[in-house]
Amino acid sequence: MDYKVLVAERIKEHVDISIERITNLIEIPPKSEMGDFAFPCFQLAKELKKAPNIIAAEIAEKINKEGFERIENLGPYLNFFVDKANFNKNTIEKILNEGDKYGSSKIGEDKNITIDYSSPNIAKPFHVGHLFSTAIGNSLYKMYAFEGYTPIGINHLGDWGTQFGKLISAYKRWSDAEALEKEPIKELLRIYVKFHDEAEKDPALEDEGRMYFKRLEDGEKEEVELWQRFRDLSLKEFENVYNMLGVKFDSYAGESFYNDKMDDIIAEINNKGLLVDSNGAKVVMLDEYNMPPCIIKKADGATIYATRDLAAAEYRKKNYNFHKSIYVVGTPQALHFKQVFKTLELMGHEWAKDCTHVGFGLVKFADRKLSTRKGEVIFLEDLLNQSITKTLDIINEKNNELENKEEVAQKVGVGAMVFTYLKNNREKDIVFDWDEMLSFDGETGPYVQYTYARAKSILRKLGTVTQNVDYSTINSKEEFELIKLLEGLQAAILNALDKLEPSILTRYVIDVAKAFNKFYNLHSIINAGDEELKNARLKLVEATAQVIKNGLTLIGLEAVERM
Ligand code: ARG
Numbered sequence: 337m338d339y340k341v342l343v344a345e346r347i348k349e350h351v352d353i354s355i356e357r358i359t360n361l362i363e364i365p366p367k368s369e370m371g372d373f374a375f376p377c378f379q380l381a382k383e384l385k386k387a388p389n390i391i392a393a394e395i396a397e398k399i400n401k402e403g404f405e406r407i408e409n410l411g412p413y414l415n416f417f418v419d420k421a422n423f424n425k426n427t428i429e430k431i432l433n434e435g436d437k438y439g440s441s442k443i444g445e446d447k448n449i450t451i452d453y454s455s456p457n458i459a460k461p462f463h464v465g466h467l468f469s470t471a472i473g474n475s476l477y478k479m480y481a482f483e484g485y486t487p488i489g490i491n492h493l494g495d496w497g498t499q500f501g502k503l504i505s506a507y508k509r510w511s512d513a514e515a516l517e518k519e520p521i522k523e524l525l526r527i528y529v530k531f532h533d534e535a536e537k538d539p540a541l542e543d544e545g546r547m548y549f550k551r552l553e554d555g556e557k558e559e560v561e562l563w564q565r566f567r568d569l570s571l572k573e574f575e576n577v578y579n580m581l582g583v584k585f586d587s588y589a590g591e592s593f594y595n596d597k598m599d600d601i602i603a604e605i606n607n608k609g610l611l612v613d614s615n616g617a618k619v620v621m622l623d624e625y626n627m628p629p630c631i632i633k634k635a636d637g638a639t640i641y642a643t644r645d646l647a648a649a650e651y652r653k654k655n656y657n658f659h660k661s662i663y664v665v666g667t668p669q670a671l672h673f674k675q676v677f678k679t680l681e682l683m684g685h686e687w688a689k690d691c692t693h694v695g696f697g698l699v700k701f702a703d704r705k706l707s708t709r710k711g712e713v714i715f716l717e718d719l720l721n722q723s724i725t726k727t728l729d730i731i732n733e734k735n736n737e738l739e740n741k742e743e744v745a746q747k748v749g750v751g752a753m754v755f756t757y758l759k760n761n762r763e764k765d766i767v768f769d770w771d772e773m774l775s776f777d778g779e780t781g782p783y784v785q786y787t788y789a790r791a792k793s794i795l796r797k798l799g800t801v802t803q804n805v806d807y808s809t810i811n812s813k814e815e816f817e818l819i820k821l822l823e824g825l826q827a828a829i830l831n832a833l834d835k836l837e838p839s840i841l842t843r844y845v846i847d848v849a850k851a852f853n854k855f856y857n858l859h860s861i862i863n864a865g866d867e868e869l870k871n872a873r874l875k876l877v878e879a880t881a882q883v884i885k886n887g888l889t890l891i892g893l894e895a896v897e898r899m
Pocket of ligand 1: 452454455456457492493494645648663665
């Protein structure tokens, strides 16, 4: 039974506002002495024309108290104290019955959500910023699916644009076939950087680049084949990273996918009377909305990033009929998305309001040695491998006997990085710090993983309990706090989705791990003194492990049984 729902239903019997509004108003008091749920009556004062404390007193008098230890008024608040024995039993049994599905729902049934995430650029490194987008998008994807929505994961690859003309020119001049096979992106980056250095001395190179891009756009065989090769080689490298992270996409329709949709979108913008000439370029004016114009076609006739995003938005609406369309892209692109969404709105698409940009901060390094001076390019794959190696060192030190060390180090090491990206408000910058990230006792992935493995080890040693359990034996503050937290998994997920903020779930998982360790350190299970209490505690351990596992999975980590 969901107590919050029960609280809302009981209040509803006495006030004439919607159940949704009541649910939104219900608070969890900061101290358990003030009850397990509280309902502030301020908002009702106007409608009922009574002082909030009087409303609280009146409802407290009449309300049905079944299932609660007591319901009291304190000033303008109604405080609900749940019947603990009942609550403990219901919560733990629900978790164990539902298992891997605990916290899920069908709330999102028949609703498609497109999520544009990761979206790296071909022939460029998959860098630390792309992991930010990948981790957030992947977690949103999993949470939406868990709550019954149909998410569509789209990798909007940066695989088109004038830079490919330059790359073809550079390739023809300086490429090293062997290096290209071995480390494609590093080699492509090398010749691309060289192109820019050389073009400074010899501006004619720029013209050559433009010429090749034109040929590429015109579908000339040789140029298209080269471009295809760059794309394939890059994707193969990106796939390595996605495999390490366990991330998948439903579509790899990147920028080039929209090439043949450019004429239509431009014609549509023109037909709506929005296309304006500006020094030879075609733009949509947005000064009325305090934004620079959205460029649709450059003076040389080429379409750009924004044009392709406009076409992509329409395509997604037509093809997926989304309920919501999400773009997980760094905050520096906030203006770009505002312009694109505004243009869609001006084009008369009422669904423009369903498009949302989910921004995130920058990634900085505490240890400057991590970054290579030149262009500060850091390959994510290298970092992930470092994280795995470092984790293996720690495991060798702590638990040398562990059987499948490499596999554990892989999951914990990769998970530690993902966790770091998801543990704070996404708008906040991240300071990358190995010691902090891999610590077993901070607010880290390894800490939560370790807590899970510890719970599992208790269950292996003492055995899981199969018979019925008397939950009224559980009576400590720590236990009740933990169970109350466990009850809140779904609320945390829904809240995270509402704010498009996976950190809400990550923090929740940290809180559960902390509450579990507090309980475990203060209350012995094996020496509970009473067989019933021991069994109830074992059930609580099992339920906690389940909740941590579900939470970790939804932020994109894999729980490990031993570590
Ligand atoms: N490729 C871009 C970048 O690396 C991100 C693309 C984001 N998605 C989009 N629809 N614009 O910055």
